[in-house]
Amino acid sequence: RNTPILIDSGGQYEYGTTDVTRTWFTGPDAPPAEFVEAYTRVLKGNIGVDTAVFPENTPGFVLDAFARRSLWQAGMDYGHGTGHGVGAALNVHEGPMSISPRWGNLEGMKRGMVVSNEPGYYEDGNFGIRIENLLEVTYLDPADDVGADDDEEGANGAGGERPQKPPGQKTFLQFQKLTLIPIQKNLVDVSLMTAEELDWLDDYHEEVWAKIGPLLEEGSEGRDWLERSCRPIDRR
Numbered sequence: 093r094n095t096p097i098l099i100d101s102g103g104q105y106e107y108g109t110t111d112v113t114r115t116w117f118t119g120p121d122a123p124p125a126e127f128v129e130a131y132t133r134v135l136k137g138n139i140g141v142d143t144a145v146f147p148e149n150t151p152g153f154v155l156d157a158f159a160r161r162s163l164w165q166a167g168m169d170y171g172h173g174t175g176h177g178v179g180a181a182l183n184v185h186e187g188p189m190s191i192s193p194r195w196g197n198l199e200g201m202k203r204g205m206v207v208s209n210e211p212g213y214y215e216d217g218n219f220g221i222r223i224e225n226l227l228e229v230t231y232l233d234p235a236d237d238v239g240a241d242d243d244e245e246g247a248n249g250a251g252g253e254r255p256q257k258p259p260g261q262k263t264f265l266q267f268q269k270l271t272l273i274p275i276q277k278n279l280v281d282v283s284l285m286t287a288e289e290l291d292w293l294d295d296y297h298e299e300v301w302a303k304i305g306p307l308l309e310e311g312s313e314g315r316d317w318l319e320r321s322c323r324p325i326d327r328r
Contacts, residue, residue, distance in 0.1 A: 093118050093119065093120065094118075094119065094120070094121050095117075095219075096115055096116065096117045096123070096127065096219045096220075096221070097115070097116050097117075097118075098113065098114075098115045098220045098221065098222055099113065099114055099115075099116070100112075100113040100222070100224070101113075102184060104181050105181065106181065107180070108178070108179075108180045108181065108206070109178055109179055109180060109181055109184055110226065110271070111178055111184050111208055111224065111226060112224055112225065112226070112271050112273055113210055113212075113222040113223065113224035114223065114224075114273060114275070114276075115131065115220070115221045115222060115223065115276075115279075116276055117276065117279055123278075123279055127219055127221075127279070128279055128280070128281050129166070129281060129284070130168065130213045130215075130219075130221055131213075131221050131279040131280065132162075132279070132280050132281040132284045132285065133162040133163045133165075133166060133168065133213065133284070134163070134211050134212055134213050134221050134222070134223055135223055135275065135280060135285075135289075135293075136161075136162040136284070136285065136289060137158070137159035137160060137161065137162055137163060137174075137211035138159065138209055138210075138211055138223045138224075138225065139289050139292050139293075140158035140159055140161060140162070141155060141158045141159045141174065141175070141191065141209045141211070141227075141267070142209060142225070142227065142267055142269065142292070143267075143292065144158050144266070144267065145232055145264055145265070145266050146201065146264065146265055146266075147262045147263070147264055147265070148200070148201070148202065148203075148262065148263040148264065148265055149200030149201065149202065150200055150201050150265070151189075151197065151198045151199060151200055151201070152175065152189050152190045152191035152192060152197060152199070152201065152207070153191070153192055153193060153194065153195050153197065155174070155175075155191050155201075156173075156174050156191050156192055156193050159174040159191070159209070159211040160174075160193075160211065162284075163211070163213060168213055169213075170211065170212045170213055170214060171214075172212070173190055173191060173192030173193070173194070174191040174192060174209065174210060174211055175190060175191030175192070175207045175208045175209050175210060175227075176190050176191075176207065176208050177189050177190065177205065177206065177207055178206045178207065178208060178226055187199070189201060189205055189207060190207075191207060191208075191209070201229050201265055202229060202265075203229055203230060203231055203236075203237075203240060203265065204228070204229060205228070205229040206226055206227070206228050206229075206270065207226070207227055207229065207267075208224055208225070208226055208227070209224065209225050209226070209227050209267070210222055210223070210224035210225075211223065223275065224271075225269055225270070225271035226269075226270040226271045227267035227268065227269060227270060228267065228268045228270055229265050229266075229267060229268075230265065230266055230267070230268045231263065231264070231265060231266075232264040232265060232266045233263075233264065235255065236255075236263055238255060239255070269296070269299070272299065272300045272303055272304055273300065274297060274300055274318065274321035274322055275293065275296070275297070276321075277293070277321070277323075277325045277326075280293070280325065282325065282326070282327050282328075290325060290327060293325055294324045294325060297321070297322035297323070297324070298322065300318070300322050301318065301319065301322035304318060305318060305319065305322075
């Protein structure tokens with residue numbers, strides 16, 4: 093108690109592998125201001141990657157700065173990559189792509205890839221923070237999905253051919269969240285967050301509650317905790 097705990101966990105399932113990290117702080121005292129600032133900047137980095145829109149085949153190192161921008165503004169950083177590919181009941185860390193400041197991996201992001209989003213901040217002997225979700229790469233424009241599976245398999249099937257872009261027009265990608273676990277709201281300094289970032293947090297918790305709440309037993313301790321954790325953040 094009165095100390096943070098970082099939990100990096102996951103499991104192997106028939107349909108794939110999970111990898112998630114959350115950092116929690118339990119009272120009774122309020123968390124230190126420096127911890128709250130670091131936590132908030134890590135969250136801002138996570139949101140920065142989550143909401144990124146980028147051209148197809150963009151290499152992961154281009155996206156890495158989205159995760160570090162808020163930390164860099166405060167003279168802070170972390171020493172590991174921001175994201176790695178995730179296998180299907182194989183290795184948790186699996187290529188070919190990554191999101192990292194190391195420029196050596198030029199593999200471009202493509203529809204259907206699953207990648208982690210895990211910015212962090214660490215002070216030796218004091219505390220560590222990481223917020224990790226898994227993301228799926230999807231097309232920004234749903235029309236680009238038409239025939240995409242056939243293209244990737246090298247065949248033209250019932251889905252039809254993928255429409256060709258006019259010369260000079262690019263196909264853009266975005267991320268879709270796969271991880272549905274609350275983020276501790278009383279560790280967030282709302283004064284450092286934009287209105288759009290706070291909207292993202294509320295929307296995320298609304299999705300967590302809508303999809304996970306019905307799976308928990310009515311009146312159970314876990315369901316009550318989830319309901320409290322997914323309420324809109326106090327913006328005052």
